[in-house]
Amino acid sequence: MRRGALQLYGHSHGRLPGNQQSCDVGVDVFGAAPVRLNQIKAYMATLPPLVDPEVGDDIEHDLPRPK
Template identity: 50%
Template sequence: MSLGKPDFTKEILDRLNGNIHLIKGNHEGAALTYPKRFASIRDYHELRIDEPAQNNGKQKIILFHYAMRTWNGSHRGVWQLYGHSHGTLPDDEMALSFDVGVDCHNFYPVSYEEVKEIMKRKKWTSPFAPRN
């Protein structure tokens, strides 16, 4: 999140709206000086978003600072969102993973709806799907 000085990091955090959940990476020292600003601070998080289009009515998403080649549910349509690489990793069209780091997106956060559209364009198929 921040390589900057604590005062600069606090200034940025104070400008953000809503509940902020920090997925820790390797440059969080300044951010961690303001732990009360975060609704949660985690190394890893699995969440489920209500998504009627899914068979079970939920889209499961894995949040981790680092890109992974495989993750819990990666073979069953679970998404993995990461940062760390600053856009240096080529996007893998065959994997439901995506770099959501703001430095890759004109320093704006990527919305769930934007991520959903990106995931729809991926060429991923379930290895458990019936083959013709």
């Protein structure tokens, strides 16, 4: 993730919110039609940015971190 890789997944039926690096690309999200990578990237650009937990913003709702 830290190197800019895109993480594409499906079968979550649009229930996972995603961010600018990860996205549900299942048919529930894109209208039951195949999509091109440039369409996926354009959609991902509209999503919230990736939050880096090591900087203090925990995407897991500020759960305590193991020591």
